[in-house]
Amino acid sequence: MQRCVDSAKFNFKIFPPFVIKQYIIITESKLTHRGNNLDKIGIIGLGNMGEAILKSLLKNNIQKEHMVCSEAKTERADFIEKTYNIKITKNPEKLTGQAKYIVLAIKPQDSKELMKDIAKHLNDSTVLISIMAGVTISNITAAIGKPVKIIRIMPNICVKVGEGIMGLTCNNLVENNELDEVRRFMTPLGKIIEIGEELMNAVTAMGGSGPAFFLLFLEAMIDAGVKMGIPRDKSKMLSFQVVRGTLKMLEEEGLHPTILKEMVVSPGGTTISGLAHLEEKAFKGNIIKAVEKAAKRAKELSL
Numbered sequence: 001m002q003r004c005v006d007s008a009k010f011n012f013k014i015f016p017p018f019v020i021k022q023y024i025i026i027t028e029s030k031l032t033h034r035g036n037n038l039d040k041i042g043i044i045g046l047g048n049m050g051e052a053i054l055k056s057l058l059k060n061n062i063q064k065e066h067m068v069c070s071e072a073k074t075e076r077a078d079f080i081e082k083t084y085n086i087k088i089t090k091n092p093e094k095l096t097g098q099a100k101y102i103v104l105a106i107k108p109q110d111s112k113e114l115m116k117d118i119a120k121h122l123n124d125s126t127v128l129i130s131i132m133a134g135v136t137i138s139n140i141t142a143a144i145g146k147p148v149k150i151i152r153i154m155p156n157i158c159v160k161v162g163e164g165i166m167g168l169t170c171n172n173l174v175e176n177n178e179l180d181e182v183r184r185f186m187t188p189l190g191k192i193i194e195i196g197e198e199l200m201n202a203v204t205a206m207g208g209s210g211p212a213f214f215l216l217f218l219e220a221m222i223d224a225g226v227k228m229g230i231p232r233d234k235s236k237m238l239s240f241q242v243v244r245g246t247l248k249m250l251e252e253e254g255l256h257p258t259i260l261k262e263m264v265v266s267p268g269g270t271t272i273s274g275l276a277h278l279e280e281k282a283f284k285g286n287i288i289k290a291v292e293k294a295a296k297r298a299k300e301l302s303l
């Protein structure tokens, strides 16, 4: 099921290389079944994110035989081999001949060296999928030294539980069918927002840093309960359920947050007293500023 625009019909190729317009598409479809005639998927770097992707792919019917993985750290490679019963190579070049899709899940600072190592082994049909924060499509192309199909995905920590949000953009060498394939195997990790690369820092600020902003608010709610005498565990349960219930209302009733908020605010009541205080302290303005600051920092940290 897709919300907003039908991403399958969206033509990325109308844009010249690396000039990607602003557009947003949210993909919600969940992968449930895959055929046998699959192109192989490779993952380079089996750290936190690489493991989360591997785990999700295996859980969602991608056979081990369709996966090729590389990890530099011996203990980490041993752990992944044992946990997932999958063969790991130390040599990332080995993946390039075998996998059509290669997920780059190494640290940004390791990217240049890796690109140099794998460049000569890449063929025209290889699709690189980079999840490296701050590494742009043109950074990768420059490091490889030749045109190559690149999809850039910016995930957040919640991919670990299949509820992540991922900003996705690509260059114009990527075919629509390849993009479809990547959408299919990445959607079990969460929702995908297809977006122009110039908005990737904003996605990083909202999706990547967003959980921390939101958690600060949640922490404050729990502390407020404790301050008023509610035991911490009960205050936590109460706050969690408020969030869970609110989100469910928004989703199931299809409500805009402003409408739902107005449903809770009665004239002269309790909620408006609290809201008025938050407005006085420019709560909304400060949240907007915080997200903008995070986006600015993401840009500064870009390679």
Ligand SMILES: NC(=O)c1ccc[n+]([C@@H]2O[C@H](COP(=O)([O-])OP(=O)(O)OC[C@H]3O[C@@H](n4cnc5c(N)ncnc54)[C@H](OP(=O)(O)O)[C@@H]3O)[C@@H](O)[C@H]2O)c1
Binding pocket: 044, 045, 046, 047, 048, 049, 050, 070, 071, 072, 073, 076, 090, 092, 104, 105, 106, 107, 108, 110, 114, 131, 132, 133, 134, 154, 155, 156, 157, 208
């Ligand atoms: N964690 C997040 O929430 C998050 C969110 C969005 C995006 N990302 C991006 O995801 C990427 C991975 O992050 P992470 O937290 O998973 O990092 P991580 O835990 O450090 O995992 C990276 C792994 O790749 C290994 N590695 C490095 N160079 C390699 C090579 N040439 N071949 C094979 N393996 C290699 C590293 O080994 P060594 O330690 O020995 O180098 C490490 O075990 C980063 O680029 C990050 O920007 C992360």
